[in-house]
Amino acid sequence: FLLFVEFVTVSFLLGYLSSNTIVLFPQAEIDAAVQLLLKLKVDYKQMTGQDYKAGCPPSENLIVSNNGPAADDCDGEDLVDPWNVSASSTKGVDYDKLIVRFGSSKIDKELLERIEKVSGQRAHHFLRRGIFFSHRDMHQILDAYEKHKSFYLYTGRGPSSEAMHVGHLIPFIFTKWLQDVFDIPLVVQMTDDEKYLWKDLTLEECHRFTVENAKDIIACGFDVNKTFIFSDLDYMGASPQFYRNVVKVQKHVTFNQVKGIFGFTDSDCIGKISFPAIQAAPSFSSSFPQIFGGKKDVPCLIPCAIDQDPYFRMTRDVAPRIGLLKPALLHSTFFPALQGAQTKMSASDPNSSIFLTDTPKQIKNKINKHAFSGGKDTVEEHRKYGGNTEVDVSFLYLTFFLEDDEKLEKIKEDYTSGALLTGELKKILIETLQPMIAQHQERRKQVTDEMVQQFMTPRPLNYKF
Numbered sequence: 115f116l117l118f119v120e121f122v123t124v125s126f127l128l129g130y131l132s133s134n135t136i137v138l139f140p141q142a143e144i145d146a147a148v149q150l151l152l153k154l155k156v157d158y159k160q161m162t163g164q165d166y167k168a169g170c171p172p173s174e175n176l177i178v179s180n181n182g183p184a185a186d187d188c189d190g191e192d193l194v195d196p197w198n199v200s201a202s203s204t205k206g207v208d209y210d211k212l213i214v215r216f217g218s219s220k221i222d223k224e225l226l227e228r229i230e231k232v233s234g235q236r237a238h239h240f241l242r243r244g245i246f247f248s249h250r251d252m253h254q255i256l257d258a259y260e261k262h263k264s265f266y267l268y269t270g271r272g273p274s275s276e277a278m279h280v281g282h283l284i285p286f287i288f289t290k291w292l293q294d295v296f297d298i299p300l301v302v303q304m305t306d307d308e309k310y311l312w313k314d315l316t317l318e319e320c321h322r323f324t325v326e327n328a329k330d331i332i333a334c335g336f337d338v339n340k341t342f343i344f345s346d347l348d349y350m351g352a353s354p355q356f357y358r359n360v361v362k363v364q365k366h367v368t369f370n371q372v373k374g375i376f377g378f379t380d381s382d383c384i385g386k387i388s389f390p391a392i393q394a395a396p397s398f399s400s401s402f403p404q405i406f407g408g409k410k411d412v413p414c415l416i417p418c419a420i421d422q423d424p425y426f427r428m429t430r431d432v433a434p435r436i437g438l439l440k441p442a443l444l445h446s447t448f449f450p451a452l453q454g455a456q457t458k459m460s461a462s463d464p465n466s467s468i469f470l471t472d473t474p475k476q477i478k479n480k481i482n483k484h485a486f487s488g489g490k491d492t493v494e495e496h497r498k499y500g501g502n503t504e505v506d507v508s509f510l511y512l513t514f515f516l517e518d519d520e521k522l523e524k525i526k527e528d529y530t531s532g533a534l535l536t537g538e539l540k541k542i543l544i545e546t547l548q549p550m551i552a553q554h555q556e557r558r559k560q561v562t563d564e565m566v567q568q569f570m571t572p573r574p575l576n577y578k579f
C-alpha cells in the first residue's frame with residue numbers, strides 16, 4: 115500500500131510539474147517541488163528496487179528491469195543483469211523473450227549450418243542443443259573468416275572465490291572448442307578489480323583467486339601458444355594501450371547511461387561506475403599490441419552467458435564513436451542450480467551446485483539429496499504418467515555434459531514415458547559427472563605456477579591468418 119501511495123504521489127507530482135511549472139508557480143515553489151520529487155524517486159527506488167517510470171506501477175515481484183530497449187514494459191519479467199538472475203517461472207528464464215528484449219538474434223538452423231561449413235566441424239553440442247542460443251553479428255565474423263581474415267576470442271571470469279563450480283566451465287569448454295576449430299587466439303579477462311569493488315574482499319584475496327581460477331581455466335586444455343589470461347589488477351598498469359582504450363570508453367559513456375544500463379545508484383562507489391569501461395576494453399584488438407602488433411581491426415567474438423550482455427551493448431554502442439569495431443557475441447543460457455532452474459547457484463551454499471573440488475562421494479550425495487526432480491512422487495504414478503525433463507535438473511545437467519545425442523534422446527524418451535525412474539536418471543548423471551570432475555582435478559594438478567605465469571605473461575600468440 116505504501117508503495118502505491120508513493121507511486122501515486124510521484125505520478126501526481128510529475129504531471130503537476132510538467133503541466134504547470136512555467137505558468138503558475140514562483141521559482142522557490144518549483145525548486146521545493148523538484149527536491150521533493152527527487153527524494154520520492156530515490157525512496158521509490160529503495161523500496162521497490164525499480165526506477166520510477168511514469169505510468170508503470172510497481173510490479174509485485176519487484177524486479178529491477180534495466181535491460182535495454184523494452185525495459186519500459188510494465189509486466190513483471192525475468193530479472194537478468196550481471197549480478198542478479200531470477201526467473202519468474204519454474205522452467206527458468208524465458209530466453210525467447212530475452213532475445214527480443216535485448217535485441218539480439220536467435221542462433222537458427224541457418225547459422226548452425228554456416229558455422230559447420232566454415233569450421234569444417236560438426237557444431238558443438240552446446241550449439242546443437244541451444245545452450246548457446248543467441249548472437250550478435252556472428253554472420254559478419256564468418257564472412258570475414260571465409261575471406262581469410264582472422265578474429266579473436268574474448269571471455270572472462272570474475273574470481274570471487276577459490277571454488278569454481280561446473281557451471282563456470284560452460285563458457286570455457288565452448289571457447290576451447292572455438293579456439294580449436296577456428297585456430298584463433300583467445301584473451302581471458304580475470305576481473306579481480308570488479309570483485310574487489312563489489313564484494314567484501316581484499317585486493318590480495320581477489321588477486322589470489324585470479325591465480326587459483328586461472329589454474330582451473332588452464333585445466334580446460336587451452337593452448338598456451340594461443341591463449342593470454344590476464345588479471346585486470348596487473349594488466350591495467352602494464353599495458354598503456356589497454357588503458358588508453360579504457361579512457362576512450364570512459365569519455366563516451368555518461369553516468370546516466372551506466373545508471374540506465376546497470377542500475378547503479380548515487381550511493382554506488384565510483385569504481386563500480388567506471389568499471390564497465392574496463393570490461394569493454396578487451397573487445398578491441400588494439401588493447402593487446404603484443405598479440406596483434408597494434409592492429410585496430412581484428413574482429414572480436416565474445417562467448418559469454420547472456421547476463422553479461424549489458425556490458426557489450428554498451429561497448430557496441432561506443433565502438434563506432436571511438437573508431438573501433440563492434441565485438442560480436444555468442445550468448446549462453448544459465449546453468450541451473452541443483453534446486454531448480456528458478457533458483458540461483460551460490461558459492462556460499464555448497465548444496466546449490468557441484469564444485470570442481472567435490473569428491474565422487476560428495477557428487478553422489480548432492481545429486482541424490484538436492485537435484486530437483488521432474489519425476490512423480492511415487493513409483494506407481496511415475497510409471498503411469500512419466501517425468502518432466504523440462505524441469506528435471508539431472509536431465510538438464512545431462513544436456514550440458516552428456517555428449518552422446520542418441521543416448522540423451524533415449525533417456526528423454528524413457529523418462530517421459532515413465533520407464534526410467536528418477537533414481538536411475540540421477541545415477542546416469544552421477545556416473546557422467548564423477549569421471550569428468552576427477553579428470554579435471556587430475557589435469558588441474560598438472561598445472562604448475564610456471565605454467566600460470568606463462569599463460570599470464572603478455573607475449574605474441576600464434577594464429578592462423
Ligand SMILES: *[C@@H]1O[C@H](CO)[C@@H](O)[C@H](O)[C@H]1NC(C)=O
Binds near residue numbers: 163177197198
Ligand atoms: C542484485 O545484486 C546486488 C549485488 O549482489 C545486490 O546488492 C542487489 O540487492 C541485488 N538486487 C536485487 C533486486 O536482487
Ligand SMILES: *[C@@H]1O[C@H](CO)[C@@H](O)[C@H](O)[C@H]1NC(C)=O
Binds near residue numbers: 337338339
Ligand atoms: C608452443 O610453442 C613452443 C615454441 O614454438 C613449442 O615448443 C611448444 O611445443 C608449443 N606448445 C604447444 C602446446 O603447442
Ligand SMILES: *[C@@H]1O[C@H](CO)[C@@H](O)[C@H](O)[C@H]1NC(C)=O
Binds near residue numbers: 462463464465
Ligand atoms: C547441505 O546438505 C547437507 C545434507 O543434506 C546438510 O547437512 C547441510 O546442512 C546443507 N548445507 C547447507 C549450507 O545448507
